[in-house]
Amino acid sequence: MVARRLTAPVLLPCDPECSVVRDAVVDITAEGRIGYSGPASAAPQIDSDVPVTRLSGILLPGLINAHAHSPMTVLRGMGGDLPLLRWLHEVIFPAEAKMSPADVRAGMVLGSVEMLRHGVTTSAEMYFHAEQIAEAVLATGGRTVLGVSIIDLPGLDWRPVVDKVDKWIDTDGLRFGPGDRIELSYGAHSAYLLPEEALRQVNDSARQRDALVQIHVAEARNEDTEQRAQHGSVPRLLDKIGLLDGRTLAAHCVHLDDDDIALFATKGTGVAHCPGSNAKLASGIARLADMRKAGVRVSLGTDGPASNDDLDLWHEMQLAAFLSRLATEDSTSLPAEAALLLATRGGAAALGRDDIGVVETGRWADLVHVNPDDPAFAAGIDVPDEQLVANLVWAAGSRPVREVWVAGEQVVADGEPTKVDRRRAQADVAAATARVRV
Numbered sequence: 001m002v003a004r005r006l007t008a009p010v011l012l013p014c015d016p017e018c019s020v021v022r023d024a025v026v027d028i029t030a031e032g033r034i035g036y037s038g039p040a041s042a043a044p045q046i047d048s049d050v051p052v053t054r055l056s057g058i059l060l061p062g063l064i065n066a067h068a069h070s071p072m073t074v075l076r077g078m079g080g081d082l083p084l085l086r087w088l089h090e091v092i093f094p095a096e097a098k099m100s101p102a103d104v105r106a107g108m109v110l111g112s113v114e115m116l117r118h119g120v121t122t123s124a125e126m127y128f129h130a131e132q133i134a135e136a137v138l139a140t141g142g143r144t145v146l147g148v149s150i151i152d153l154p155g156l157d158w159r160p161v162v163d164k165v166d167k168w169i170d171t172d173g174l175r176f177g178p179g180d181r182i183e184l185s186y187g188a189h190s191a192y193l194l195p196e197e198a199l200r201q202v203n204d205s206a207r208q209r210d211a212l213v214q215i216h217v218a219e220a221r222n223e224d225t226e227q228r229a230q231h232g233s234v235p236r237l238l239d240k241i242g243l244l245d246g247r248t249l250a251a252h253c254v255h256l257d258d259d260d261i262a263l264f265a266t267k268g269t270g271v272a273h274c275p276g277s278n279a280k281l282a283s284g285i286a287r288l289a290d291m292r293k294a295g296v297r298v299s300l301g302t303d304g305p306a307s308n309d310d311l312d313l314w315h316e317m318q319l320a321a322f323l324s325r326l327a328t329e330d331s332t333s334l335p336a337e338a339a340l341l342l343a344t345r346g347g348a349a350a351l352g353r354d355d356i357g358v359v360e361t362g363r364w365a366d367l368v369h370v371n372p373d374d375p376a377f378a379a380g381i382d383v384p385d386e387q388l389v390a391n392l393v394w395a396a397g398s399r400p401v402r403e404v405w406v407a408g409e410q411v412v413a414d415g416e417p418t419k420v421d422r423r424r425a426q427a428d429v430a431a432a433t434a435r436v437r438v
């Protein structure tokens with residue numbers, strides 16, 4: 001049953017060829033999935049009472065931010081230019097210790113609003129007070145793969161947290177909420193902040209439930225010194241534990257050798273490439289071209305808004321391409337089409353999801369409309385395909401994103417969220433920031 005029809009002069013379904021469909025139709029079913037999508041000339045007849053929305057620009061799938069700690073909008077701008085370890089220990093950890101569940105909720109509402117306004121409909125999150133993150137995402141109408149933060153620090157025992165996630169999934173299901181907006185996941189922080197026993201327990205729990213494990217891997221050169229000395233590399237340690245045999249998403253992966261890359265490719269491990277955060281924190285330039293050549297499932301992530309500060313995945317597309325081109329001295333290293341696919345279908349593949357990230361029949365209707373009334377499209381959208389995608393990715397970015405739907409529900413209209421008030425969300429974060437400041 002078609003509940004709504006959208007028409008647009010251009011559709012970018014983000015299929016493997018990055019096709020450009022002209023004079024397009026996308027039908028949304030009553031359940032919120034995509035019915036027909038393709039040229040208007042081949043669209044099925046619909047009843048005359050089905051509402052039709054005639055859009056003026058480019059329709060594409062909602063973008064997928066594969067690595068974020070979005071509630072850190074509360075900590076945005078605090079000590080951001082300090083060296084990494086001083087920033088963490090003098091500013092971030094003490095401020096996070098003061099964050100209440102309500103502060104996390106406020107931070108996530110604002111983070112979700114920002115992402116939706118940029119056309120990012122799904123984010124893979126890793127943070128604490130996960131119940132409040134789920135509540136916040138259900139309030140804004142976004143979508144998340146919610147990694148409950150599991151970490152071993154003084155006062156933070158990992159065991160009860162793993163038990164809690166097990167029980168939560170066993171009670172509510174792996175995915176729940178309207179349009180399956182929430183997927184629960186294990187946010188195992190890293191091999192350097194968790195003992196091997198914890199990683200084994202997380203792996204057992206996740207495998208039994210077919211859940212995703214999110215983990216930071218080889219971000220800074222000096223992390224995991226012990227694990228590297230003992231196991232060769234973090235990927236080899238994860239493989240030994242069996243973590244690469246299930247659904248695993250490895251964030252950052254800046255310092256990988258050829259064997260690590262081959263291992264990730266063989267095992268189908270997802271990688272969340274975070275070029276903006278890696279640059280801002282001077283972590284290094286990940287080997288994107290080598291990972292893509294080897295067939296690794298690469299996606300893009302912003303990381304948290306305290307270290308990459310605007311949650312705008314379009315910047316990651318540009319940085320991924322620019323840094324890869326500089327590192328390889330090859331300007332063809334990542335074309336605009338490939339950058340766009342990393343942020344859409346690449347994100348879905350890295351998360352192990354076949355129901356988002358592409359506009360095709362049966363997937364959720366997570367859609368973005370880009371308004372062509374913008375200087376980036378001064379030449380119009382009736383230009384050759386290659387020029388159209390170049391103007392979208394290199395010149396327009398998030399700025400002209402105007403309408404956004406998640407599971408067929410419109411959550412952004414004319415650039416503003418429909419389900420929550422943006423100014424109220426900003427005011428709530430302002431109050432939380434004042435409270436936790438150190």
Ligand SMILES: [Zn+2]
Nearest residue numbers: 216251303304
């Ligand atoms: Zn991170």
